[in-house]
Amino acid sequence: MPSLTDGEIRRALKQVEQTGKQFTLVDGEGHGTGRLVLVMKPMPTRVTADWMAQQWRDQKRLKKKLGSYPSMPLSKAREVFIRDFANMIQKGRSIKIAGDTRPGTVADLFEAYVAYLKVSEKSSWKEAEKCLNKIADTLGRNRPARDIEPEEITELIRPIYDRGKRSMADHVRSYIRSAYSWGLKSEHDYRSASQRRFRIAYNPAAGIPTEPKKVGTRWLDEEEFLRLYRWLGCPDTPVHPSYPRAVQLIMLTGQRVEEIARLHDSQWDASERIIDWSKTKNLQPHAVPVPSLAAELIESITPNEHGWFFPSAKDPTKPVSHGTLYSFVWRQRDRGVIPFATNRDLRRTWKTLAGKAGISKEIRDRIQNHALQDVSSKSYDRWNYMPEKRAAMKRWNAFVLAMLSKKPLKVAA
Numbered sequence: 001m002p003s004l005t006d007g008e009i010r011r012a013l014k015q016v017e018q019t020g021k022q023f024t025l026v027d028g029e030g031h032g033t034g035r036l037v038l039v040m041k042p043m044p045t046r047v048t049a050d051w052m053a054q055q056w057r058d059q060k061r062l063k064k065k066l067g068s069y070p071s072m073p074l075s076k077a078r079e080v081f082i083r084d085f086a087n088m089i090q091k092g093r094s095i096k097i098a099g100d101t102r103p104g105t106v107a108d109l110f111e112a113y114v115a116y117l118k119v120s121e122k123s124s125w126k127e128a129e130k131c132l133n134k135i136a137d138t139l140g141r142n143r144p145a146r147d148i149e150p151e152e153i154t155e156l157i158r159p160i161y162d163r164g165k166r167s168m169a170d171h172v173r174s175y176i177r178s179a180y181s182w183g184l185k186s187e188h189d190y191r192s193a194s195q196r197r198f199r200i201a202y203n204p205a206a207g208i209p210t211e212p213k214k215v216g217t218r219w220l221d222e223e224e225f226l227r228l229y230r231w232l233g234c235p236d237t238p239v240h241p242s243y244p245r246a247v248q249l250i251m252l253t254g255q256r257v258e259e260i261a262r263l264h265d266s267q268w269d270a271s272e273r274i275i276d277w278s279k280t281k282n283l284q285p286h287a288v289p290v291p292s293l294a295a296e297l298i299e300s301i302t303p304n305e306h307g308w309f310f311p312s313a314k315d316p317t318k319p320v321s322h323g324t325l326y327s328f329v330w331r332q333r334d335r336g337v338i339p340f341a342t343n344r345d346l347r348r349t350w351k352t353l354a355g356k357a358g359i360s361k362e363i364r365d366r367i368q369n370h371a372l373q374d375v376s377s378k379s380y381d382r383w384n385y386m387p388e389k390r391a392a393m394k395r396w397n398a399f400v401l402a403m404l405s406k407k408p409l410k411v412a413a
Helices: 006-019 074-090 106-119 125-139 150-162 166-186 222-233 242-253 257-261 292-299 322-335 343-356 361-367 375-380 386-404
Strands: 023-027 034-042 047-057 060-068 274-277 286-289
Touching (some): 006 034, 047 074, 106 125, 125 150, 150 166, 222 343, 242 292, 242 322, 242 343, 257 322, 257 343, 286 386, 292 386, 343 386, 361 386
Antiparallel strands (some): 047 060
């Protein structure tokens, strides 16, 4: 049979409209193994025309839709059939498992990786999306992801590092490495959110060394804890009221900065005095009873109309970001009005001072939702330890009250 023409298709469509009977056009020569066909069906108000890849396999006729005419013209249908189906048919493989054979681009890879983060409910997806968008523009959005070389990534990162932005440089390396690592695995992962094959042979960022991690050791002693806590209760400069309260709550509970920053009224059980997160950084639900001082602090705050205890100063529809809280602490620290500390140091401070208050490390770990790696904790122990946590928080509350009862030291003029 000769190849189809647009004129032949138009005539066939008119024939189907007049006769009301289904009709199929076949494109090209050959017999048996596979064809590109156009299936036209009469409908009550119109005639539909769908491009199909057709295959005879095990004495059965299989079909798979490529697209609809005229949105997919004849030339495009031929291109897709040859590209994605002809080779598979020649190899005797089923067209039911055929897909787009073009290797995914850099943009495809990064977008699919961000989609994976979103589906997995990773809180980092927005930051990853913003960073990877900029990286894609530099590397070339429409280049095949498999063509990117390690040297290109090194040259992308080096200027950032030379500007003194060492942490940012390491973040860029980490995002690229993670995206490619996901891409390598997604090739054969039937659960993958991406339908595009990337055909990546190796991870171009895998061999790039990481920035040496500095293990933090800073924690506030009792005097420094009091100095900071009291300043937060009565700042000497105008600040957004959400920020000092959020930092105080971190100090009183030892919880992660981002989880306190995003505290919503749906997570606060006032009758039980429990903060309950359905999902946290380690992907596990976490409920923690708070000490009386923290409960009083939370109850003194009226959540805004969107339910946030600590809304953003710029956009009340959103909670304050953990980055904003870090910046808030840095600015006051640089002024010399509070002890030198980061928000993570405050979490370390809680761990240390709570130990001094007589709380066991196991219960401190559970209160702070640190991942427990022993087989018993991971696979068998399903006790929620709420009575033990309550007793620990009661002991911690008494310890903090004892600190607060001390008279502040006079600072020499």
